[in-house]
Amino acid sequence: MAEHIISLQGVTKEFDTKGGKVVALKDINLDIEKGDSYGIIGLSGAGKSTLVRTINLLEQPTEGKVLFDGNLLTGLGSKELNLSRRKISMIFQQFNLLMQRDALGNILFPLEIAGVPKAEAPEKAKELLKVVDLEDRAHSYPSQLSGGQKQRVAIARALASDPEVILCDEATSALDPKTTRSILGLLHKINEERGITLVVITHEMEVIKQLCNKVAVIENGEIVERGEVQEIFKKPKTKAARKLFFPDGDYREKPLTKTSTKNRVRLVFDEATAGEPIIANMIMELGAPVNFLYANLDVLGESQKGQMVLCLAADKETADKQKEYLKAKNVEFIEIDEDDEYGEEVKA
Amino acid sequence: MDTHTLLQLLGEGTVQTLIMTLVGTLVSYLIGLPVGVSLIVTGPNGIKPVGWYNKIMGFIVNVIRSMPFLILMIAFMPYIRKIIGTGIGTWATTAALILAAWPFVARMVEQSLLEVDPGVVEAAQAMGASNMQIIRKVLLLEARPSLLNGAAVATITILGYSAMAGTLGGGGLGDIAIRYGHYRFQPTIMWITILVLVVLVQIMQEIGVKLAAKMDNRLN
Secondary structure: OOOEEEEEEEEEEEEEEOOEEEEEEEEEEEEEEOOOEEEEEOOOOOOHHHHHHHHOOOOOOOEEEEEEOOEEOOOOOHHHHHHHHOOEEEEEOOOOOOOOOOHHHHHHHHHHHOOOOOOOHHHHHHHHHHHOOOHHHOOOOHHHOOHHHHHHHHHHHHHOOOOOEEEEEOOOOOOOHHHHHHHHHHHHHHHHHHOOEEEEEEOOHHHHHHHOOEEEEEEOOEEEEEEEHHHHHHOOOOHHHHHHHOOOOHHHHOOOOOOOOOOEEEEEEOHHHHOOOHHHHHHHHHOOOOEEEEEEEEEEOOEEEEEEEEEOOOOHHHHHHHHHHHHHOOOEEEEEOOOOOOOOOOOO | OOHHHHHHHHHHHHHHHHHHHHHHHHHHHHHHHHHHHHHHHHOOOOOOOOHHHHHHHHHHHHHHHHOOHHHHHHHHHHHHHHHHOOOOOHHHHHHHHHHHHHHHHHHHHHHHHHOOOHHHHHHHHHOOOOHHHHHHHHHHHHOHHHHHHHHHHHHHHHHHHHHHHHHHOOOHHHHHHHHHHHHOOOHHHHHHHHHHHHHHHHHHHHHHHHHHHHOOOOOO
């Protein structure tokens, strides 16, 4: 059995507000294996930030257990909890650096907390600055650094306590696309080379695609779908997952009104099916045209996936033939319901 | 009054005022700083909420703050006399100043600490920092520029209190202004003491602002 570095068991979190009880998390069960880069994706308000905060108990769950490396965290006294927290680092959307300390001072902070001798700490901090490519900014204050540089300092600070896990709470959401890529690259490297488990909270599919091997989709405080990113990308079962995995932009924002919504399918091509011009062959062999609504090439970690939305022939008979053809060619696809933007729920 | 006597009088008054102000401020901070920190720490969004303490301490601070300084001084005079043996002069005034000023200082400190980004506190908690470490290494250090600005305001306020105390035989420059400027109709002395007070306030303000700016790493 694989080792679970983090395990949430029946975690429920309720908040008392003026309007009554608000359930932020409902009976969450989640196991994260050592070395995973585990994405937790959901729209804002879904409960993902609360979820990540229950892992290091910044939020105390109302019910349920949190285990870290097999040991129960819930119910620990503050001293023991603080010791465990040193093994679970965290980076934030707003970086949360100490404004009155320079880059080096910020990285020294967790070392001071852990009581690392003053003789060793600065050397380690300088090394970490090298890891995040900021050796020359050791004495810059956060106010003198760009967003990307601040997040690099925060990552170096997170590494300082030699953590087993780094929790990333929307770590790239305040950054531009180019900086986002470089930060994701750095996090990926840390995951690969140091074997540090990542828990990645985000609302952006791109982050999951670039950084994660597994993903859980959270909606209204519940995990509605989970698994390998590759698998969920191919066949998202729930609407929530489809909303997130389906192409961005016009297709999602505005329902299609100019084109037919009958017999739509979403196809995913992988390495096995990308070599052959399957759609062109299908059109020629069956003598019936299709309408291309969307096509894109996605990069999932190391692999590439083609994604396409087609409108098949209008009459059912021909459309069925086309679907048979696709199945015969081993192309993964899901049908999209006529009146629905995202397609029918697949009963698991 | 000849110039020599006048200068001597003003010199003594200035020294007394400075002693009252500086000692008063220092001791007020010795009490007010921990109280201000405790109000933040035990507040509803604090790192260790303690509702009853927060409410009671907040109430005490508010009650003392709502009493005008002169009234407070008169009210406490008998007790001060009992404790330190005299109800007039520099030390009695200093004691009254501290009684009146520590709640003010506590609120100033509380305001400064409120400015510290809660996200940074959360980051420190996530790192496994103890509450004491958060107070010492995060709250007080991150709020340092604001605390220094607050200290300048507090010192100037206490200087003002000490001058008011002069009307009750409190010593210092306020005492000189009342006795010579007012009772003996010597407007020149009145205006000279006012001038000295203005200069003192200016100096304190400048020191406070300069120090706060110098200590603030967000600005360079």
